[in-house]
Amino acid sequence: MYIKGILWTAACGLSAVCVAALPAGADPVRARGAGELRDVQLATAQPTDHATAQVTASESDGTTTVTLKVQGLDHAAAGTELGAHIHVGTCVEGDGAAAGPHYNSGGPASPSTEVWLDFEIQADGTGDAATTVPFVIPAGAAHSLIVHEHDTHADGTAGPRWACLPVDF
Secondary structure, X not given: OEEOOEEOEEEEOOOOOEEEEOOOOOOOEEEEEEEEOEEOOOOOOOOOOOOEEEEEEEEEOOEEEEEXXXXXXXXXXXXXXXXXXXXXXXXXXXOHHHHXXXXXXXXXXXXXXXXXXXXXOOOXXXXXXXXXXXXXXXXXXXXXXXXXXXXXXXXXXXXXXEEEEEOOO
């Protein structure tokens, strides 16, 4: 498996337990979330309904690299750009406000103070994004990834909240 350009090797025996070996000097994954996106707009259908996602975050020398992979997006929405951000609150189905504001390391909203992961829905119903930010998210300071209606504007807004994935930092 490849994460952040690093080859991970895994050895699995007959048991359900696998042991992963991380190459010397590689950055450990600090936060991880995976599963079906929680619908925070129950009243209307969105391209994110029933999609799944994986998020990983690793730290190195005061920076954080976050990757996002989404599958099962509505194929009819191919070409649509969506915004995704790390939020401080938790995921509550039907309640996008529960995720609270974007995690912000300090200062005006920007790709240098927040985690912005804009992606385009591909014809096969997938999307992905990655970014490296010049800060580390303190333990317990963020709990979710929110997918928004459109890509992120310069002021950090990206429209209504459509879906949420729990990711505890």
